[in-house]
Amino acid sequence: MTTSVGNRAVDAYAQAWLETDAAARRALLDQCWAEDGVYCDPIGRAVGRQALADHMGGFQAEQPGARVEVVTGVDGHDGYVRFGWRLVAPDGSVALEGIDFGELDSGGALRRVIGFFGPLPPREPAG
């Protein structure tokens, strides 16, 4: 249940990252993003649909030709999801990989996505 609902939401969210038309991007977020949904990664934060649409547009404007692509399936349970993504530079090289952890509301929209960059860090020696 979580998985198919989560798949639908994450598919639209992933499309929104790729959509350069502002109105179409906002329409995708209207489908998948809670009105007051929170996006937070190590370098950015956006609260609400329009703020996230603008954040995505800002990324597209700052890095023309770069793409954020969801590259795994959606793993979900109990209203929580995770999925992997990568940032592809205009020359096709992978500039960054990461994982997003998300939470669905009762209507199946994403109400929070927390992004993490890169691989998990190694375990530090106990000190």
Place this chain on the structure above:
Amino acid sequence: MTTSVGNRAVDAYAQAWLETDAAARRALLDQCWAEDGVYCDPIGRAVGRQALADHMGGFQAEQPGARVEVVTGVDGHDGYVRFGWRLVAPDGSVALEGIDFGELDSGGALRRVIGFFGPLPPREPAG
């Protein structure tokens, strides 16, 4: 900031999974777990310190000699953390690997940990 606070909390949380003395386990959770903190993975859920202490004790009783070990460092930002773990069977083989996503409260205690099992699933073909 998040990372050192998160490290402290996750260290105590990891110790609690290994602690077979019920009172000592609860004392570890008193240090690192919010009073009404929520733990949720694909097969179990516990709300509050004592419920989580009991959940951990239940795992230890059901799988004697098995260990849940945190095997990565703690990656954190903005009050959110992630870390990797594995379930080691009594014979030393790795029975399961997973990742936990957590959220810290303002006092640096874990107020939510959501666990996921195994690797991320492959991307499904668009349909």
